[in-house]
Amino acid sequence: MSIYARRGVSAQKEEVHQAIRQLDQGLYPHAFCKMYPDFAGGDPNFVNIMHADGAGTKSILAYLYWKETGDVSVWKGIARDAVAMNLDDLLCVGVTDNLLFSSTIDRNKLLIGGDILEAVIEGTREYFQLLAEYGVNIQYLGGETADVGDVVRTIAVNGTMMARWPKSKIITNQAIAAGQVIVGLASSGTCAYEPSYNSGLGSNGLTSARHDVLSKHYATHYPESFEPGLSEEVVYVGHHRLTDNYTVDGIEHSIGQLLLSPTRTYAPVICQLLREHPDVVKGMIHCSGGGQTKCMKYLPGPMKVVKDNLFPPPPIFSLIQQNSGADDREMYQVFNMGHRMEIFAEETAAGKIIDLAAQFGVDAKVVGKVQPSDKKELTLQLPEKSIHFEY
Amino acid sequence: MSIYARRGVSAQKEEVHQAIRQLDQGLYPHAFCKMYPDFAGGDPNFVNIMHADGAGTKSILAYLYWKETGDVSVWKGIARDAVAMNLDDLLCVGVTDNLLFSSTIDRNKLLIGGDILEAVIEGTREYFQLLAEYGVNIQYLGGETADVGDVVRTIAVNGTMMARWPKSKIITNQAIAAGQVIVGLASSGTCAYEPSYNSGLGSNGLTSARHDVLSKHYATHYPESFEPGLSEEVVYVGHHRLTDNYTVDGIEHSIGQLLLSPTRTYAPVICQLLREHPDVVKGMIHCSGGGQTKCMKYLPGPMKVVKDNLFPPPPIFSLIQQNSGADDREMYQVFNMGHRMEIFAEETAAGKIIDLAAQFGVDAKVVGKVQPSDKKELTLQLPEKSIHFEY
Numbered sequence: 001m002s003i004y005a006r007r008g009v010s011a012q013k014e015e016v017h018q019a020i021r022q023l024d025q026g027l028y029p030h031a032f033c034k035m036y037p038d039f040a041g042g043d044p045n046f047v048n049i050m051h052a053d054g055a056g057t058k059s060i061l062a063y064l065y066w067k068e069t070g071d072v073s074v075w076k077g078i079a080r081d082a083v084a085m086n087l088d089d090l091l092c093v094g095v096t097d098n099l100l101f102s103s104t105i106d107r108n109k110l111l112i113g114g115d116i117l118e119a120v121i122e123g124t125r126e127y128f129q130l131l132a133e134y135g136v137n138i139q140y141l142g143g144e145t146a147d148v149g150d151v152v153r154t155i156a157v158n159g160t161m162m163a164r165w166p167k168s169k170i171i172t173n174q175a176i177a178a179g180q181v182i183v184g185l186a187s188s189g190t191c192a193y194e195p196s197y198n199s200g201l202g203s204n205g206l207t208s209a210r211h212d213v214l215s216k217h218y219a220t221h222y223p224e225s226f227e228p229g230l231s232e233e234v235v236y237v238g239h240h241r242l243t244d245n246y247t248v249d250g251i252e253h254s255i256g257q258l259l260l261s262p263t264r265t266y267a268p269v270i271c272q273l274l275r276e277h278p279d280v281v282k283g284m285i286h287c288s289g290g291g292q293t294k295c296m297k298y299l300p301g302p303m304k305v306v307k308d309n310l311f312p313p314p315p316i317f318s319l320i321q322q323n324s325g326a327d328d329r330e331m332y333q334v335f336n337m338g339h340r341m342e343i344f345a346e347e348t349a350a351g352k353i354i355d356l357a358a359q360f361g362v363d364a365k366v367v368g369k370v371q372p373s374d375k376k377e378l379t380l381q382l383p384e385k386s387i388h389f390e391y
Numbered sequence: 392m393s394i395y396a397r398r399g400v401s402a403q404k405e406e407v408h409q410a411i412r413q414l415d416q417g418l419y420p421h422a423f424c425k426m427y428p429d430f431a432g433g434d435p436n437f438v439n440i441m442h443a444d445g446a447g448t449k450s451i452l453a454y455l456y457w458k459e460t461g462d463v464s465v466w467k468g469i470a471r472d473a474v475a476m477n478l479d480d481l482l483c484v485g486v487t488d489n490l491l492f493s494s495t496i497d498r499n500k501l502l503i504g505g506d507i508l509e510a511v512i513e514g515t516r517e518y519f520q521l522l523a524e525y526g527v528n529i530q531y532l533g534g535e536t537a538d539v540g541d542v543v544r545t546i547a548v549n550g551t552m553m554a555r556w557p558k559s560k561i562i563t564n565q566a567i568a569a570g571q572v573i574v575g576l577a578s579s580g581t582c583a584y585e586p587s588y589n590s591g592l593g594s595n596g597l598t599s600a601r602h603d604v605l606s607k608h609y610a611t612h613y614p615e616s617f618e619p620g621l622s623e624e625v626v627y628v629g630h631h632r633l634t635d636n637y638t639v640d641g642i643e644h645s646i647g648q649l650l651l652s653p654t655r656t657y658a659p660v661i662c663q664l665l666r667e668h669p670d671v672v673k674g675m676i677h678c679s680g681g682g683q684t685k686c687m688k689y690l691p692g693p694m695k696v697v698k699d700n701l702f703p704p705p706p707i708f709s710l711i712q713q714n715s716g717a718d719d720r721e722m723y724q725v726f727n728m729g730h731r732m733e734i735f736a737e738e739t740a741a742g743k744i745i746d747l748a749a750q751f752g753v754d755a756k757v758v759g760k761v762q763p764s765d766k767k768e769l770t771l772q773l774p775e776k777s778i779h780f781e782y
Contacts, residue, residue, distance in 0.1 A: 041431065108618060
C-alpha cells in the first residue's frame with residue numbers, strides 16, 4: 001500500500017470513476033471538462049458546463065499558518081486556489097470569459113471565525129476583480145456557508161462554475177495528433193498578475209506535501225489538522241515548521257509561504273491566446289491530479305507522448321522530495337513538477353504561444369512532442385533517467 | 392450561550408451575513424434566492440440563479456445508521472436531501488424546471504468507501520428520474536468527489552443548482568401584503584411521490600436533533616461523528632439508539648428511519664400550481680433554517696404575520712422536544728414543526744392551492760394571515776400559548 005493510499009488519498013480516483021460510470025459523460029469523450037447540450041439556452045450552437053472543485057486539504061495549511069502567525073490574509077489565497085482549480089480546468093475546453101461562480105464553504109465554527117469567512121469571500125471577490133482586468137469575467141452569484149463542525153474538522157472551501165459557451169470556440173482534445181509539440185506554461189516564478197513569488201505547487205498533492213514536509217510539532221499541537229486513524233508513520237513526518245526559511249534563487253521564503261502560494265491561473269494568457277490565435281490550440285491539459293501523467297486520460301487515440309524537455313523542478317518540489325524520499329515516478333504522478341498547463345500545437349505555432357506567455361511573465365517552452373504509436377503511452381525523459389507509463 | 396451555539400451552529404447565521412455584505416445581493420431584495428441578470432444568455436427578459444446547499448450534518452446520521460445496520464441504501468436518502476434543499480429554495484422564486492445540477496462530495500476515504508459514493512450518485516440520478524415524471528427536469532452535469540480525510544471526518548454531500556429563467560415567471564415576494572393568507576404544505580405523511588412515511592424533519596436542525604435524541608452510546612462508539620472540542624453536556628444527550636422503535640399513528644418506525652426521512656420536495660406540487668394558476672402565488676417561503684420564523688427575512692415591508700392555525704407538530708418533533716427539553720420558542724425557530732413550504736395568496740385562491748396539493752397527497756391548509764403593522768412582526772399562535780417575534 002503506497003504512502004499516498006495510507007493517507008486516504010488517491011491520485012487516480014478509481015473509486016470515483018466507478019461510482020459515476022452511469023452518469024452522462026457529455027458530448028466530447030476526450031475533452032478536459034464534460035460538456036453538455038445547451039439546456040440553459042436551448043441553442044444547438046452552444047454547450048453548457050458545470051464544474052466543481054476546491055482548495056482541498058490546502059485549507060489545512062492555511063489553518064496552521066494562520067494559527068502560528070495570526071495572518072488572516074492567507075485565507076485570501078485559499079479563495080484563489082478554489083477559483084483557479086475550477087477556472088484552469090475550464091480553460092482547457094476553451095472557456096475564458098462570462099463564467100458564473102457559486103461558493104460552498106463548510107466550516108467548524110468552533111475553530112473558524114467570521115473573520116476567516118470574510119477573508120475567503122472577499123478574497124474571491126478581489127480575485128474576480130483582478131481577472132476582469134485581463135478580460136476574464138466571472139460573476140459571483142453567492143453560495144452557501146454551513147456550520148457543520150461535526151462533519152468538518154476545520155474548513156472546506158469549494159466552488160462551482162457554470163459556463164454557456166459557443167461550440168465554435170470549444171476545445172475537445174479531438175485534434176491532438178502525432179507530430180504535434182507540447183508547450184508547457186511554467187507554474188512557478190512571478191508573473192505579471194501575481195504580487196510575489198509563486199512556488200508552483202498549485203493545489204494538488206497537498207496532503208502529501210503537508211505531511212511530508214512538516215514535522216511532528218503539528219501532530220502534537222494541531223490534532224484537528226489530520227484524520228486520527230492515520231498511522232503515525234505517515235502523519236507529519238517531515239523536518240520543518242511553516243515559519244522555517246528556505247532559500248530560492250538567493251531569496252529567503254518561509255516554507256509556509258512556499259506551500260501556500262496560491263495556484264497560478266493561466267486565464268489571462270489563455271484568454272488572449274485564444275482571442276489572437278484561436279486555431280493554434282489543438283488540445284489543452286491542466287496538469288492537476290495525476291501531475292505530468294494527466295494528459296493520458298484525454299488523448300483521442302493511440303499515440304506516444306514524449307516529454308523530453310521539462311522545466312527543471314522548482315525548489316518546492318525538491319524540498320518535498322528531500323523530506324519524503326519519494327522516487328521521481330511518484331513525484332511526477334502527484335505534482336506538476338514545473339508546468340501546470342500544457343498546450344498541444346503544431347511545431348510552427350509554438351513560438352506564438354511562448355511569446356504570448358512571455359508578455360505575461362509566464363515562462364513557456366516546448367516540453368515535449370506527440371509520436372505515432374499503437375497504444376497510449378508516455379515517456380518522461382528526465383536528465384538522468386526515463387520514466388515510462390502505458391495505459 | 393444557547394445549547395445551539397455551544398454545538399457550533401447558528402440558526403440565524405449572523406457571521407455569514409456579515410461576511411457576504413459586500414457581495415452583489417441580486418436584483419430582488421426580498422426574493423427567497425438571489426437572482427441576477429442573464430449573464431449566461433444575455434437576454435434582458437431572463438434571470439440567472441446559482442444556488443448551493445447540501446445535506447449538512449444529516450450525513451452523520453446516515454453514517455451512524457449505516458454502521459449499525461449495514462444498510463447502504465440510506466445514502467440514497469442523503470442524495471435526496473442535498474437535492475431537495477436546493478430545489479425547494481428555487482421553487483420559492485418560481486423555478487420549477489430546466490435546472491442544471493453539479494454535486495460536490497468531500498469524503499474521508501478511510502471511513503467512506505466507493506459503495507457509498509455510488510449510492511449517493513445513483514440516488515441523485517434516480518431522484519432526477521422520479522422528478523422528471525412530474526415535469527421537473529434537472530440535468531446532472533457531474534461534479535467533484537474529493538478524498539480529504541484530514542478535513543472531513545466522514546462525508547459532506549453538497550450540490551449546486553443553476554437556472555436561467557424568464558422574468559415573467561419569477562416570484563420576488565414583493566407582492567406579499569396585508570390581507571393575504573398563508574397556505575402551509577405539510578412536511579410529514581406519505582405523499583404520492585414518496586415510497587414510505589416521511590417524518591417531516593427535513594434537513595434543518597439536524598445537529599440538534601441528532602445530539603438531543605441519540606444516547607452517549609454514539610459518543611463512545613463513534614468519536615468520528617462529532618467535534619471533540621464540544622462539551623460533553625451537549626454531545627449525544629438523548630435516550631435513544633437509531634434502531635429503537637417509535638410509534639407513529641399506531642405504526643412502529645425505527646428512530647433512525649424517522650430522523651433520516653429524506654427531505655420532502657414540493658416540486659411536483661409547485662410545478663403544477665404555477666403552470667395551472669400562475670397568478671395566485673404572491674410569495675413563497677421554504678421554512679428551512681430559521682423554521683417558522685424564516686418568512687420574516689423576506690417580507691417586503693412592515694406587516695404582521697400571524698400563524699394561528701399551524702399543523703399539529705408531527706411526532707418526530709415531540710420526540711426531539713421530549714429528549715431536549717427545548718421550549719416551543721426554540722423549537723419553532725429551528726424546526727419546521729409541520730409545514731416546510733408556505734405560500735402567500737389571496738384568501739379566495741387558497742382553496743385552489745389546497746385542492747391541488749391534495750392531488751399529490753400533500754396535506755395543506757390555511758395556517759395564517761398577514762395583517763397591517765408599522766413594523767415587521769410575527770406571532771405564532773399555538774393552542775395553549777402565543778409566541779411573538781419582532782424584527
